[in-house]
Amino acid sequence: MPELIIKNGKFYRNGIEEGPEIGSVEQINCLKETNRKNEEAKKSIGVDTDYECTTTGTAEFRCVCGEKVYYEVEFEGTPDDDDCFVGKAKTCRVCGRRYEFEFDADYKLIAKMTK
Numbered sequence: 500m501p502e503l504i505i506k507n508g509k510f511y512r513n514g515i516e517e518g519p520e521i522g523s524v525e526q527i528n529c530l531k532e533t534n535r536k537n538e539e540a541k542k543s544i545g546v547d548t549d550y551e552c553t554t555t556g557t558a559e560f561r562c563v564c565g566e567k568v569y570y571e572v573e574f575e576g577t578p579d580d581d582d583c584f585v586g587k588a589k590t591c592r593v594c595g596r597r598y599e600f601e602f603d604a605d606y607k608l609i610a611k612m613t614k
Protein backbone atom coordinates (compact mmCIF):
# COMPACT_ATOMS: atom_id res chain seq x y z
CA MET A 500 0.00 0.00 0.00
CA PRO A 501 1.43 3.45 -0.85
CA GLU A 502 2.61 5.50 2.11
CA LEU A 503 0.22 7.81 3.90
CA ILE A 504 1.47 11.41 4.15
CA ILE A 505 0.20 14.67 5.62
CA LYS A 506 0.01 17.82 3.51
CA ASN A 507 -1.51 21.05 4.80
CA GLY A 508 -3.04 19.17 7.71
CA LYS A 509 -4.77 16.54 5.54
CA PHE A 510 -4.02 12.90 4.89
CA TYR A 511 -3.01 11.90 1.39
CA ARG A 512 -2.15 8.56 -0.19
CA ASN A 513 -0.86 8.47 -3.75
CA GLY A 514 -1.92 12.13 -4.10
CA ILE A 515 -5.52 11.34 -3.15
CA GLU A 516 -6.97 12.87 -0.02
CA GLU A 517 -8.18 10.49 2.70
CA GLY A 518 -10.65 11.61 5.33
CA PRO A 519 -9.69 11.24 8.98
CA GLU A 520 -10.62 7.89 10.49
CA ILE A 521 -11.12 7.77 14.23
CA GLY A 522 -8.87 5.15 15.78
CA SER A 523 -6.82 4.53 12.62
CA VAL A 524 -3.41 3.41 13.86
CA GLU A 525 -1.80 4.30 10.53
CA GLN A 526 -3.14 7.87 10.64
CA ILE A 527 -2.11 8.29 14.28
CA ASN A 528 1.42 7.07 13.51
CA CYS A 529 1.58 9.31 10.46
CA LEU A 530 0.57 12.28 12.61
CA LYS A 531 3.14 11.41 15.28
CA GLU A 532 5.91 11.07 12.70
CA THR A 533 4.98 14.42 11.13
CA ASN A 534 5.04 16.11 14.55
CA ARG A 535 8.40 14.52 15.32
CA LYS A 536 9.86 15.88 12.07
CA ASN A 537 8.48 19.33 12.84
CA GLU A 538 10.07 19.25 16.31
CA GLU A 539 13.36 18.17 14.77
CA ALA A 540 13.27 21.06 12.32
CA LYS A 541 12.91 23.52 15.21
CA LYS A 542 16.26 22.34 16.57
CA SER A 543 18.06 23.67 13.51
CA ILE A 544 19.64 27.04 14.15
CA GLY A 545 20.78 29.58 11.58
CA VAL A 546 24.53 30.09 11.30
CA ASP A 547 26.58 33.17 10.36
CA THR A 548 29.76 32.45 8.44
CA ASP A 549 32.76 34.57 7.73
CA TYR A 550 36.06 34.05 5.93
CA GLU A 551 38.91 35.89 7.63
CA CYS A 552 41.44 34.96 4.99
CA THR A 553 41.69 32.38 2.23
CA THR A 554 42.45 29.42 4.49
CA THR A 555 40.24 29.85 7.52
CA GLY A 556 36.49 29.91 7.70
CA THR A 557 34.59 30.72 10.82
CA ALA A 558 31.03 30.00 11.79
CA GLU A 559 29.16 31.05 14.85
CA PHE A 560 25.70 30.47 16.18
CA ARG A 561 23.91 30.73 19.47
CA CYS A 562 23.28 27.46 21.31
CA VAL A 563 19.82 26.92 22.76
CA CYS A 564 21.41 27.46 26.22
CA GLY A 565 22.36 31.01 25.14
CA GLU A 566 26.08 30.45 24.73
CA LYS A 567 27.74 31.72 21.57
CA VAL A 568 29.37 28.78 19.80
CA TYR A 569 32.32 29.54 17.58
CA TYR A 570 33.79 27.20 15.01
CA GLU A 571 36.86 27.60 12.87
CA VAL A 572 37.83 25.39 9.98
CA GLU A 573 40.89 25.36 7.79
CA PHE A 574 40.56 24.38 4.18
CA GLU A 575 42.58 24.19 1.05
CA GLY A 576 41.77 26.46 -1.83
CA THR A 577 38.99 28.99 -1.91
CA PRO A 578 35.50 27.94 -0.98
CA ASP A 579 32.72 29.57 -2.95
CA ASP A 580 30.14 28.64 -0.34
CA ASP A 581 29.87 27.11 3.12
CA ASP A 582 30.76 23.58 1.98
CA CYS A 583 33.80 23.44 4.25
CA PHE A 584 31.59 23.35 7.33
CA VAL A 585 29.21 20.61 6.25
CA GLY A 586 29.64 17.41 8.23
CA LYS A 587 31.73 19.10 10.91
CA ALA A 588 30.51 18.94 14.49
CA LYS A 589 30.84 21.30 17.40
CA THR A 590 29.93 20.82 21.04
CA CYS A 591 28.79 23.72 23.19
CA ARG A 592 31.37 24.20 25.95
CA VAL A 593 28.74 25.31 28.45
CA CYS A 594 25.96 22.75 28.17
CA GLY A 595 27.61 20.00 26.11
CA ARG A 596 24.98 19.93 23.38
CA ARG A 597 26.42 18.72 20.10
CA TYR A 598 25.67 20.33 16.75
CA GLU A 599 26.44 19.29 13.23
CA PHE A 600 26.67 21.70 10.35
CA GLU A 601 24.57 20.94 7.32
CA PHE A 602 22.58 22.64 4.59
CA ASP A 603 18.84 23.00 4.95
CA ALA A 604 16.39 22.72 2.05
CA ASP A 605 17.22 26.30 0.96
CA TYR A 606 20.96 25.48 0.87
CA LYS A 607 21.53 27.65 3.91
CA LEU A 608 24.06 26.49 6.51
CA ILE A 609 22.47 25.44 9.78
CA ALA A 610 23.67 23.89 13.02
CA LYS A 611 21.59 20.84 13.76
CA MET A 612 21.43 19.55 17.31
CA THR A 613 22.41 15.90 17.43
CA LYS A 614 22.39 15.39 21.21
Ligand SMILES: [Zn+2]
Nearest residue numbers: 562564591594
Ligand atom coordinates in the same frame (compact mmCIF):
# COMPACT_ATOMS: atom_id res chain seq x y z
ZN1 LIG B 1 24.91 25.28 25.09
